[in-house]
Amino acid sequence: MAITFGSVIPNSNTMSLTLTTQPLNNFITNHRTNFVFCGRSVGYGHTLSFSDQRVSSSFVTVVCSAANKPDISSTARIRSEVLSPFRSVRMFFYIAFVASGSLGAFIAITQLIGALANSSRATEVPEILKGLAIDIAAVSLFAFLYFRENKAKNAQVARLSREESLSNLKLRVDEKKIIPMNSLRGIARLVICAGPASFVTESFKRSEPFTESLLDRGVLVVPLVTDGNSPAFEFEETGDLATRRKRLWQLAPVYINEWSEWLDEQKKLAGVPSDSPVYLSLRMDGRVRGSGVGYPPWNALVAQLPSVKGMWTGLLDGMDGRVL
Numbered sequence: 001m002a003i004t005f006g007s008v009i010p011n012s013n014t015m016s017l018t019l020t021t022q023p024l025n026n027f028i029t030n031h032r033t034n035f036v037f038c039g040r041s042v043g044y045g046h047t048l049s050f051s052d053q054r055v056s057s058s059f060v061t062v063v064c065s066a067a068n069k070p071d072i073s074s075t076a077r078i079r080s081e082v083l084s085p086f087r088s089v090r091m092f093f094y095i096a097f098v099a100s101g102s103l104g105a106f107i108a109i110t111q112l113i114g115a116l117a118n119s120s121r122a123t124e125v126p127e128i129l130k131g132l133a134i135d136i137a138a139v140s141l142f143a144f145l146y147f148r149e150n151k152a153k154n155a156q157v158a159r160l161s162r163e164e165s166l167s168n169l170k171l172r173v174d175e176k177k178i179i180p181m182n183s184l185r186g187i188a189r190l191v192i193c194a195g196p197a198s199f200v201t202e203s204f205k206r207s208e209p210f211t212e213s214l215l216d217r218g219v220l221v222v223p224l225v226t227d228g229n230s231p232a233f234e235f236e237e238t239g240d241l242a243t244r245r246k247r248l249w250q251l252a253p254v255y256i257n258e259w260s261e262w263l264d265e266q267k268k269l270a271g272v273p274s275d276s277p278v279y280l281s282l283r284m285d286g287r288v289r290g291s292g293v294g295y296p297p298w299n300a301l302v303a304q305l306p307s308v309k310g311m312w313t314g315l316l317d318g319m320d321g322r323v324l
Contacts, residue, residue, distance in 0.1 A: 192279060203223075223251075
């Protein structure tokens with residue numbers, strides 16, 4: 001029997017296989033065979049079935065499917081460990097304290113049962129109850145701390161995974177150059193303006209008084225038009241200001257559908273209507289430092305972000321604001 005791999009459907013967990021079988025002495029009866037299939041590196045469940053009939057040569061199409069599950073990249077998990085290096089230690093001790101308290105509570109309960117069954121030990125009941133209450137309180141406290149820490153960990157990993165997805169989106173620098181967003185880490189602070197063409201055009205006009213200050217702070221704007229129209233960017237024909245304006249707004253998103261899917265997911269998580277125009281401000285390291293509905297606060301960005309030039313170059317790169 002020969003196995004030929006077919007096509008993989010993009011952006012899905014479905015893969016098609018084509019199996020070609022040859023007859024054995026022209027005698028093959030109808031049968032059904034169970035297979036064990038090992039595919040992706042993660043533990044998705046696969047279903048594979050095969051049927052053969054008495055024919056000189058048969059082609060069978062087999063579909064292997066996996067349930068859609070969140071794909072948390074290893075990079076996001078590593079970054080989470082780097083950002084919170086002692087979280088795993090704390091969670092280990094929380095579990096240890098819960099186990100210790102549970103064992104103490106179990107021993108206290110057995111002692112309480114023995115004291116209640118023996119009237120001569122009635123004087124020990126208050127002390128046993130006191131110890132039992134302490135054990136139960138300790139178990140409750142450390143269980144709460146563990147679940148809170150685990151919730152914070154999952155939220156951080158999910159946020160970092162979304163940022164990794166954002167960093168893999170493509171940008172067009174000029175007619176011949178397309179780069180992923182992560183190539184601008186440590187180089188620029190990106191501001192994403194997402195909305196209809198009229199919103200992007202108005203954001204462009206409002207940024208004009210702050211053009212030079214924004215560029216001095218390493219800010220570059222990514223205009224993401226969501227209604228399919230083209231924004232009206234009017235640059236001066238000559239002059240240094242026109243050159244700097246074009247530089248500030250030189251980036252353009254590529255593969256708009258991927259950008260729209262990522263943006264819709266962020267709006268859904270934030271409880272923002274899908275048709276609302278929004279902005280996102282990224283730190284120099286590519287992490288989201290600010291976002292909101294409406295026009296970007298250009299004046300606030302100028303006031304809050306440090307310059308990338310002069311004697312403070314490199315020293316204040318991390319002073320981009322609190323990560324959301």
